[in-house]
Amino acid sequence: MAMKKIGAVLVIGAGIGGIQASLDLADLGFKVYVIDKSPAIGGIMAQLDKTFPTNDCSMCILAPKMVEVGRNPNIQLFSYTELVKLEGTAGNFIATIRKKPRFIDESRCKNCGVCASVCPVRVPDEFNETLTVRSASHIPFPQAVPAIYLIDPEACLYLQKGICRLCEKVCEAHAIDFNQKEELLTLNIGAVILSAGADTFNPSILPQFGYQSFENVITSTEFERILNASGPFGGHVVRPSDHRSPKKILWILCVGSRNRKLNNNYCSSVCCMYSIKEAVIAKEHDPNIEGYIAFMDIRAVGKGFDEYYQRAKELGITFLKARVSNLEEDPSTQNIIVSYENIETNTFHTEEFDLVVLSVGFQPSNSTRELCKTLGIELNEYNFCATHPFNPLMTSKPGIFVCGTLSAPKDIPETVAESSGAAGMVSSLLQSERFNLIVKKEYPPEFDVENQEPRIGAFICHCGINIGAVVNVPEVVEFVKTLPNVVYAEENLYTCSQDTQEKIKQIIKEYNLNRVVIASCTPRTHEPLFQNTIREAGLNPYLFELVNIREQCSWVHMSEPLNATEKAKKLVAMTIAKARLFRPVKELSIPIKQSGVVIGGGIAGLTAALELANQGFEVVLIEKEKELGGLVKNIYYTLENENPQEFLRNLINEVNTSEKIKLLMNANIESISGYIGNFEINVRKKGELETIQAGIIIVATGGQEYKPTEYLYGEDERILTQQDLELKISGGELNAKQVVMIQCVGSRNETRPYCSKICCSVAIKNALKLKSLDPEIQISILHKDIRTYGFKEPYYEKAREVGINFIRFDENRPPILEKHGDSLQISVYDIFSQKELSFNPDLVVLSAAFLPTDNEELAQMLKVPRDQNGFFLEAHVKLRPLDFATEGIFLCGAAQWPKFIPETIAQAKGAAARAAIILSKESIRVPGITARVNEDLCIGCGSCQELCPYNAIEMRYTEKLLERGSIRTYQAHVLEAVCKGCGTCVSACPLQAINLPHFTNTQILEMVKVLTKEAAK
Amino acid sequence: MTPNIVAFLCNWCGYAGADLAGVSRFQYPPTIKIIRVMCSGRVDPVFILRAFENGADGVLVCGCHINDCHYISGNLQAEKRVEKTKQLLKAIGINPDRLRLEWVSAAEGAKFATVVKEFTEFLEKIGPLIT
Amino acid sequence: MNVLKLSPEELIKYCYQCGRCTGICPLGEISFYSPRILIHNALMGKPVDPQRLAQCSTCDLCSSKCPMDVMISEFVREERHKLRQSGMILEEAHFGIFSTLARLMAKKTWKANLNDYFPKEIQFSDTSEILIFTGCMSLFETYFEYKYTNIAKSAVKILNHLKIKPQILKEQVCCGHDLFWGGDYENFRLLGEQNIELIERNGVELVITICPECYRTFKLDYPRYVRNYNFKVISFSEFLDLELKEGTLIFPYEIPRTITYQDPCRLGRQLGVYDAPRNVLKAIPGIKLKEMERSREDAICCGVSAWMNCNLYSKAIRMDRLLEAQQIADTLITNCPHCLIHFNCLKNEYAETEKKYTLEILDFKEFIAKALLLG
Known part of the structure; x- marks a missing residue:
């Protein structure tokens, strides 16, 4: 019997990955149960101080997402909860979960x-x-x-x-x-997403680092907390032993990673960057700090990473190419005495540091291992969840998907991209059940209050003793009653309690209230609750405002009850003054054209198109070439020895046979207009112009290999790029004996300061391939760092095992290639041996930079930004890696940054899922607080349009009627679907012709007046 | 003399930082009254000038740190406008330090409390704007 | 000029509803604004429509044509004053920032400060009998982000070039023109008293104004509404004209340009200064000064004064005027910072394709400074 599919999903683990997956799933129309073994969600990210490479405050960007998980009616959060067992099959599982007692209701x-x-x-x-x-x-x-x-x-x-x-x-x-007592609950679900993350490595098991024995040896996570303003020392960088500011801090990289003894042969991918970040931020906190980073290779492979690394050097962070040999504590000072060999200078050092930070890597946790066992899921050799490179989000068991660091070490953006991708795969699986289990709240019709005199009701909360013990609440209530237009005021023990909500509704009816002001806690958590209540009573949610007399009054003026009471009165009076000017704000609904356009037919575009099709949407795939496949057409094998050609053939075949996908080959985009839900793309194909309407656009324009101008490239057929080499190998036309590969050709230099990310691994891949074809072949790889991050690291190990030579050169002394007669000669100064080496290779392979495709014109048409290196720039490098700041446009693959096939696939699936959130709806509601233009006042100067960060203002040339005659002029027009309601435009308008509802000029000036004029009295 | 400070805090960072100060029970003087705006880019020089005209002794604007703006670049506009307003204040003879712009993140509750404390002390020292 | 003899209320009684005012008014062409009807309603004791009152740019084109010499702008201002007394505030452009600043300056609790405003190489003398009154120039420059105005600095550079080190009152306040024309007489008087007292106290004999609004205010309105004073006031244009006639101002460099001159309403029609700036401009070798069809007494204004009524109607007037200038010249010389700001705003406004207005718009003082290669 075929089981009925269930439109609900269990997400296990609510770090940033689980949070993103839950939010996307709920937006995609599925009921979400999210469980986390901790009493609070947020995972490791909640503990971080800042995030690299933008130094974003971690909690600031994470907290809104956590709040959204807690608030979304279609996400049920079980914290302090674990999975007990899972039965059933893909589409219909029964999960049993155990909720631990909090002893608090x-x-x-x-x-x-x-x-x-x-x-x-x-x-x-x-x-x-x-x-x-x-x-x-x-x-x-x-x-x-x-x-x-x-x-x-x-x-x-x-x-x-x-x-x-x-x-x-x-x-x-x-x-x-x-x-x-603990509770056992069962949930009926259609799919599972595993996002349980990984632990950080516990350095106690490596006694040589002295983590347990020396107080001033701490882990990087501890250091994150020390940096944090809400951390143990209020953000002052002090060391644990004596709370003194350390002068010299040493970070030791690769603690617990790249370690064969521990079977942790992998690289943890994030430690280099977070350590640099910690050193930079520490110096920001205290300029006297000297930061030292002991590294093996700096693996700054992501967007903006290498630039960050260079900046850190400029800031005076010292990078020591060294693996620390020994740590000891000076018992008198508790300083740490560190011995190491500096490989770059070939010198031995014993140096004292005030504080040592162990940059610990990722380690699969025991509980996760247990979890995977419970689920019957295969693990890889390092006990991470096993996945296939071409299906990176799928576990060994159908219906169970994986994202984040559970499957491999990775950073936040990659985790977020994978989480969206996993949500998309669930969406494909459970497509038929979309919206079936989702609750959609219905509210009674709103009263028309437009022409009514304001009748304000005020509710002042004691919050138990939280407010009432400091602020004299009855006095505030009496005061409020004296204010104009207040027809009702009362105090509550807890205004947020369920029974008070009922009472508020009743009083709104009884007293015919058309405005409500509640004085209690912060709107950031409680505004939605109260807005919901007044909506249930038939009032527009913007006829309400919350006054914060707890976080910003009673809790911060605890010893000044009289002043706190006066301040509370002032705050309430100010809000009541604003309330008199409240106007209902209508949420707008924008119709969505439920089909998409994907630009670019490489694996990113193909995967994204197929994902959208699998989720039930029509897609037009636009490719400028005559053939599909993009860059992968030139890749014949992978580092893991998979066959990408076969994968590509299958993918193209699936796309070709999909009824939902329309291909436009040899097609050139001429213009793009419109906005989320309603784009119009003009495409020229063989002279014919076709106009496509689409709700979303996915940009997957990929990248290309740099054609070097360095190292005699193009002048001698023995000098190849890695791509040339791969083509030759696959054609079987090579018989070289002595091969030299040169890394970073065209990248990590002045023109292209970024790291091309893939070249180290590609060089090793090709070197291994050459070795496997001819074990006698001599291969030397000349490099600055070997950046085989994550599970690529074991291949670096393997390359050394099979006898490939690695020669590290100084970035200021690159290798020199010369041609003497017919022979090629490379000379290079080898840092490891401190010697000038010379080679006479019969093949030179250049690991050339990775470039974006020519995308400038497209960027202009889409009105989306590119970064300084020409790659498309996402909305937020950490938490919105797949979105553009412009709503409805997404990106994936190498158009965003160089990347490998599995990463591209994960991103493409993620981008498709993000896009499907929009396409799954006939219309989307946009928040009512968007800028509004008064067309009678606007003279079309364009000041607002100039500074809108979202391009949400369009200047339209129109004929406007005057009392006599007419005038042709521009007119500002807000694209409500695009406007985010920041209000930055409002202050730019010379004529008050643009305003932001609920934050109008008049409203704010009224508030200012109450806080000042009346204060002076 | 107790200074009267009007503060404009962006919803995402400044306001959240003030909330955190509360949750952490960091004490600061009740001189400050907060007006919440969605973005510091919403703060108009006229709001600030009117506050002074009506008798405020100080005005505080708090937004997200540079690069952290919830709305991409609203805080850059805020920075520009506050700088402009300071110049205007100076030109008409009001101490521009009566207007303060501070980047306060959602994690900087302690910083917010310190800012309010220091600003209050400063305003106490220089005395009221309108005597 | 009858304005000094009779109050506006008395003057309007002479109106016999001929309609010349409305017929000549640039607003009358495109809107239902009618000075004639405003006056009629006032005479009939009917309430005056506040929107219509705000709409008038007080440029006095109408009054210059009035056979009965009714000063309509004065009447409009008085009516605005009455509105204000009744608690009604008329909206101003730029969110009323300039009147807010002016009101802040009117409070005498602190002293304005221009200390850092002028570059070091500009020379002043605390004992000079000549004072340069720079008005709100520093505020405009700050607010408009130095986009349009470099007027005050140019003016002083020219004086220095003429070997004059003027006095500058670093504690000067706004002349109060905009508050006055917005009907706020109270704060206007406070500002006027401060300025007069300050100037008299510093032993000044001659005040040179660089903004026509300051000029009018000092010349006409301070004596009537604030008090008489013991110094002379002259506009910068007139001053240069005198220097030219005395032979001290010489233009050695050739500037091949075709220019036209925009008469500001305050300087032209209201104070009769038409020839002085033209004489100076014509003295520059290479300059071709062309006159717009509507110039001198007939000049069309920039459409806005006292930051009121910037809207589609005044924009239509500006568009018309700028095209008129563009047809005959490559450079438009304005002589009032407000004209300069408003015309440049239009010139720089959003345009998706090509820019409609190509002519350069420069202030008289800046242009002269450039012609003297003073930077």
């Missing part, structure tokens, strides 16, 4: 923290890597989602010894429940 806890403040217990705080302490009753970190406390049963005096129960007495919300 989730529905009652108001996140006020009173329980923690009275708890007498202190135990090490895991979130701050045990550098601080916390109480038994605690919340992992202030921004935690869910924002609910829990009692650590191991630490709680009552649960351990039967005494105390102080928290129970002080909790006004009666949320403490010592009788809570």
